[in-house]
Amino acid sequence: xxxxxxxxxxxxxxxxxxxxxxxxxxxxxxxxxxxxxxxxxxxxxxxxxxxxxxxxxxxxxxxxxxxxxxxxxxxxxxxxxxxxxxxxxxxxxxxxxxxxxxxxxxxxxxxxxxxxxxxxxxxxxxxxxxxxxxxxxxxxxxxxxxxxxxxxxxxxxxxxxxxxxxxxxxxxxxxxxxxxxxxxxxxxxxxxxxxxxxxxxxxxxxxxxxxxxxxxxxxxxxxxxxxxxxxxxxxxxxxxxxxxxxxxxxxxxxxxxxxxxxxxxxxxxxxxxxxxxxxxxxxxxxxxxxxxxxxxxxxxxxxxxxxxxxxxxxxxxxxxxxxxxxxxxxxxxxxxxxxxxxxxxxxxxxxxxxxxx
Ligand code: HEC
Ligand SMILES: [Cu+2]
Numbered sequence: 454x455x456x457x458x459x460x461x462x463x464x465x466x467x468x469x470x471x472x473x474x475x476x477x478x479x480x481x482x483x484x485x486x487x488x489x490x491x492x493x494x495x496x497x498x499x500x501x502x503x504x505x506x507x508x509x510x511x512x513x514x515x516x517x518x519x520x521x522x523x524x525x526x527x528x529x530x531x532x533x534x535x536x537x538x539x540x541x542x543x544x545x546x547x548x549x550x551x552x553x554x555x556x557x558x559x560x561x562x563x564x565x566x567x568x569x570x571x572x573x574x575x576x577x578x579x580x581x582x583x584x585x586x587x588x589x590x591x592x593x594x595x596x597x598x599x600x601x602x603x604x605x606x607x608x609x610x611x612x613x614x615x616x617x618x619x620x621x622x623x624x625x626x627x628x629x630x631x632x633x634x635x636x637x638x639x640x641x642x643x644x645x646x647x648x649x650x651x652x653x654x655x656x657x658x659x660x661x662x663x664x665x666x667x668x669x670x671x672x673x674x675x676x677x678x679x680x681x682x683x684x685x686x687x688x689x690x691x692x693x694x695x696x697x698x699x700x701x702x703x704x705x706x707x708x709x710x711x712x713x714x715x716x717x718x719x720x721x722x723x724x725x726x727x728x729x730x731x732x733x734x735x736x737x738x739x740x741x742x743x744x745x746x747x748x749x750x751x752x753x754x755x756x757x758x759x760x761x762x763x764x765x766x767x768x769x770x771x772x773x774x775x776x777x778x779x780x781x782x783x784x785x786x787x788x789x790x791x792x793x794x795x796x797x798x799x800x801x802x803x804x805x806x807x808x809x810x
Contacts, residue, residue, distance in 0.1 A: 479641055479662065480617035481634045482558055487618070489550055496543065558619060561600035561632035568593070569602050569681075569764045572610035572623035575652040577643065580764060583672055584680045589658030591643060592675075594668035598634045602729060606760050611647035614660055620646060628730045635662040685769025688762055697751065706751060707744055713771045718745045732767045 478484050568591070569580040579587040593599050603612050605623040612631065613620040621631035645656035663671060679687075689695055697706035713732070716724045720743045725731055735742055736758065739751035758766070 476615040476642070477637070477639075478616070478618075479635055479637045479639065480614075480619070481636055482554075483616070483618045483636075485554055485557070489547075489554055492550075493547065496547070558632065559630070561630065562598045565598040565600035565632060566594075567600050567602060569604075570612060570623070571604055571606055571760050571764075572612065572645065572649075572656075573606040574608065574650050575645075575656040577612070577645070577656065577658050578761070580681060580761065581672065582681050582768065584677045584684070585672055585675045586677055587675075589643070589656075590661065591658065592661045592663060592668065592671050593635055594665045595635045595638050595662050596665065598632060600630055600632045602764075603629045603631065604760055608649050609647055610645045610649050610656065613644045613646040614641060615644070616641040617660075622647070628733065635660075638662045638664055638667075681765050681768035682772045683769075685765035685767070688758070688765055689769055692754070692758070694766075705748075707747060709770050710773045712773070717742075719743060720745050720747075729767050729771075732770050733763050736763060736766060 478487060567582060570591070571578040571580070577589050577591075579585075579591050581587075585592075601612065601621075603621055603623040604627065605625045607625060609625070610623040611620060612623050614633070617633045617635065619631050619633050621629055623629065639662055641660040641662065643658040643660050645653060647653075649656065689698075697704055698709050700708045700710060712727050715727055717727050717731070718724050722745075725742060731742065735751070737753060737755045739753060740749045743749045
């Protein structure tokens with residue numbers, strides 16, 4: 454074959470190795486996902502061989518010339534129990550194996566670096582906490598756990614990085630997350646794997662895995678000048694949020710300092726954790742979740758803030774700590790140096806005494 458068309462052969466081998474069936478394993482989770490995948494394939498092939506062999510053996514052994522008269526068999530409890538319990542055991546092994554892997558993929562370690570990705574027809578918009586924005590590209594450092602928070606601006610999309618063996622839906626109106634840790638510097642495919650309209654096939658990009666030093670250099674070079682939290686602070690003021698959330702005791706809205714990641718008691722008696730999704734939801738639909746002790750007077754901001762703006766606000770509210778009234782009165786240069794130390798790699802650590810849910 455290589456004699457006929459070396460170019461075609463080269464192409465085929467290259468394609469098989471690098472792309473279609475076995476993309477490189479470039480994340481910590483990839484070898485585990487592959488192990489499960491190959492175990493499933495092995496199991497299925499074993500089952501196929503077993504069944505086909507038995508069909509063949511029985512067809513020869515019990516053929517008409519040797520057994521002209523059919524014999525009625527009344528059944529065997531032992532046999533039936535065997536062929537029920539053995540497959541059940543095998544399926545349960547795969548169920549537990551798959552579940553353990555699932556928990557690993559969807560539970561980011563608390564020290565993860567958070568990156569926001571907004572899907573829209575037809576591109577991926579990436580926003581880093583330090584204010585770096587990218588389209589159809591995602592730069593990340595190797596060896597650092599990354600949590601991607603996804604949302605869609607229009608229809609369902611699916612965020613997939615085959616080399617990392619991760620895939621997660623980007624859903625309109627709801628944050629979803631996916632976590633991975635890249636192991637090898639390089640350039641990897643980023644796909645939308647859910648048909649999302651005419652140019653779905655063009656909704657592709659590249660993930661650039663860099664050494665931490667290269668990443669720091671890239672982040673310093675590509676920042677838009679303001680972190681997400683700083684943009685959020687500006688929006689907070691320009692949308693008039695601080696009229697009610699001034700942090701003063703007489704304010705009409707609750708103090709938002711230290712609210713992130715705490716348990717909030719609502720008027721209906723239930724409690725919710727004030728995570729990113731909760732903060733986003735209270736801005737768009739304040740009346741659905743009213744904290745105990747407050748009147749439902751917050752206006753809805755549905756249709757007034759873009760997903761990017763909501764991300765900025767969420768990031769701003771996440772950084773608010775007990776001295777936020779002081780922070781709001783700082784001038785811009787002091788603010789940027791104060792906040793520069795809390796953004797960048799790593800989530801802002803939880804304030805002391807705040808219980809992580
Ligand atoms: C008219 C006053 C008012 C304005 C303006 C306002 N809020 Fe509120 N906000 C409230 C009140 C009152 C509550 C609690 C009751 C409720 O949810 O309706 C609240 C609740 C919240 C909560 C949930 C806090 C918690 O402790 O659970 C967040 C987050 C929030 N607001 C963010 C914002 C943002 C961001 C803006 C600007 C885009 C904003 N608010 C504008 C009055 C206001
Ligand atoms: Cu898409």
